[in-house]
Amino acid sequence: MVNLTETERITLETIKKIVQKDIRPMAGPLDEKGEFPWHAHKVFSEVGLMATLIPEEYGGMGLRYLVFSMILEEISKVCASSALLLIAQADGTLPILYRGSEDQKKTFLPELAKGAIGAFAATEPSAGSDILSMRTRATYSEGLYVINGQKCFITNGSVADLICLFAYTDPEKRAKGISAFVVEKGTPGLSYGKNENKMGMKGSVNSELFFDNMRIPESHRIGEENEGFSLMMKTLDSSRLFCASQAVGIAQGAIDEALSYSRQRVQFGKPIAHIQAIQFMFADMVAATEAARLLTYQAAANIDKGRTALISKYCAMAKFLASDTAMKVTTDAVQIMGGYGYMKDFPVERMMRDAKLTQIYTGTNQIMRVVAGREIVRGG
Ligand SMILES: Cc1cc2nc3c(=O)[nH]c(=O)nc-3n(C[C@H](O)[C@H](O)[C@H](O)COP(=O)(O)OP(=O)(O)OC[C@H]3O[C@@H](n4cnc5c(N)ncnc54)[C@H](O)[C@@H]3O)c2cc1C
Structure with a gap:
């Protein structure tokens, strides 16, 4: 393949x-x-x-x-x-x-x-899945946009050198009224709220961003005015592929850890890897991870080959299949390792906490099924 x-x-x-x-x-x-x-x-x-x-x-x-x-x-x-x-x-x-x-x-x-750090800022406290509910507003005046509003959960947010920010330039027009901007660190009017304290993926920062009369030169608008929504969606298609790849990696990492442990751990006079109930679990874990990996590679190939009609559907399907697989596989890896799997001495409990995020961000898995289902019914 x-x-x-x-x-x-x-x-x-x-x-x-x-x-x-x-x-x-x-x-x-x-x-x-x-x-x-x-x-x-x-x-x-x-x-x-x-x-x-x-x-x-x-x-x-x-x-x-x-x-x-x-x-x-x-x-x-x-x-x-x-x-x-x-x-x-x-x-x-x-x-x-x-x-x-x-x-x-x-x-x-x-x-x-x-090495400058980038970030992508769309989500707001009142606008997650329903991103068109966002309130951040960019008003044009004499070669500048004046931006007011806030974002939340932004990965790399408070450490980013460059933020790709989405804001309404014409809120009445909804999806046809959003524009994208490059915001540089240190821009007056940009400030940071708290970094979130999370369940997993703890080695990353997720920040609140505030914009108070932040002035951005027109030259920092990405693309045409009011064409930011399609850019956001195109970027999110790719991001869903990346999330799927991350989920496949987490699942494979958990399989590797659980396999190595089960070959060492002896109960009832033999390694637990030789117990058929454990082998059945591994069979399901590996089959599901291989399937998720192949779908993820297919989604990547669709982007590489410019098969535009298939990109949204495959990225969404890969994202929900791989992340649901990662959640199930990491949970099973903890189970295979018993009490030791639950301890922080082994990485599988971290992998299980990390896997949970892959079902939520870049669009929840419910929304991924909405996207894929819509494309399938459309005949894509
Ligand atoms: C750690 C982390 C990092 C993130 N990084 C970024 C980032 O870098 N940039 C960024 O812009 N955003 C980021 N996000 C935001 C992320 O994309 C959103 O959290 C996600 O899209 C869900 O939005 P929400 O949390 O507001 O949940 P909600 O939209 O409030 O959803 C709550 C529940 O309702 C369900 N739901 C909502 N609408 C529907 C529907 N129509 N049909 C079926 N079910 C529905 C959802 O699936 C979910 O189960 C991040 C989030 C987290 C947790």
């Missing part, structure tokens, strides 16, 4: 080694501390991973979505929070790549490629 070029294969092998050496040992402590993964940021910046999808002409790696997907999977096997840093980075970058002017691309993409 997956045909990698020699260069892509070498890239992936190199990243696997980096992940084992630099990311795996930090995953537990990062979860305990509950802070932004600065160590991962340093490692990723050094090897160019902050710019996997940015074309080489702007300083990035110019990788295919399929390869980025496989990289996220590899990182998520050991530390889903570190993968989340790269997902939020891509979410903040892609709007500029998709619809930014040449000037914006030349100004912002090389910075992001060097």
Whole structure:
């Protein structure tokens, strides 16, 4: 199913080694501390991973979505929070790549490629699944937009150097009245509220952002005025693929841990891996994870090959299938490891907490079924 070029294969092998050496040992402590993964940021910046999808002409790696997907999977096997840093980075970058002017691309993409941190800000306290309920407003006046409002839950929010912000420029027009903007750190009028205290994915920050008469030059609007909603949706399609890749990685990581444990753990005179009830659990876990992986790769291939009619459906299906699988598989991994699985001495309890987020963000799994169902009925 997956045909990698020699260069892509070498890239992936190199990243696997980096992940084992630099990311795996930090995953537990990062979860305990509950802070932004600065160590991962340093490692990723050094090897160019902050710019996997940015074309080489702007300083990035110019990788295919399929390869980025496989990289996220590899990182998520050991530390889903570190993968989340790269997902939020891509979410903040892609709007500029998709619809930014040449000037914006030349100004912002090389910075992001060097390690500047990106974020994507759409959600508000009253606007989650129902994103059109958002209240943040950008009013145009003499070459500037004056922005007032707030966002919440924004991954990388308070540490981001560049935020891709969505606001109403014409609220009456609903989906046809939203615009996207690049907001740089330090812009007067931008302030930060609390960083959320979360169940899992603790090695990432999720912040409240406030905009109080924040002035943004017209040159920082991404794409045409009032065309931000389609850009938001296009970016979210990709983000759902990334979330699916992260979920596949979490599921595989939990299988690896539980398998290794069950080969060692002896009860009733033999390793528990030799108990048929445990083998049946592994059979279901591996089959479900393989199925989720294949659907995720298919979704990535649809983006790479520009099969636009299929992208929303496959990204939504991959996202809900992979994340539901990750939740079930991590729960079963804890079960296979018994009391030890429940302890923080082993990573599966962290993986189970991390998996839960993949069912919620980039659009909940209920909304993913709404998206996929709509596309299927439409005949897509
Ligand atoms: C850790 C974390 C990181 C995040 N990062 C970002 C980020 O970087 N940028 C950003 O913009 N946002 C981010 N989000 C926001 C995230 O995308 C939203 O939380 C998500 O879209 C759900 O919105 P909500 O939390 O308001 O839930 P609600 O929309 O209030 O949903 C509550 C429940 O109702 C269900 N529901 C709602 N409407 C329907 C419907 N029509 N049909 C069926 N069921 C429905 C939902 O599925 C859910 O079960 C993040 C969230 C979290 C928790």
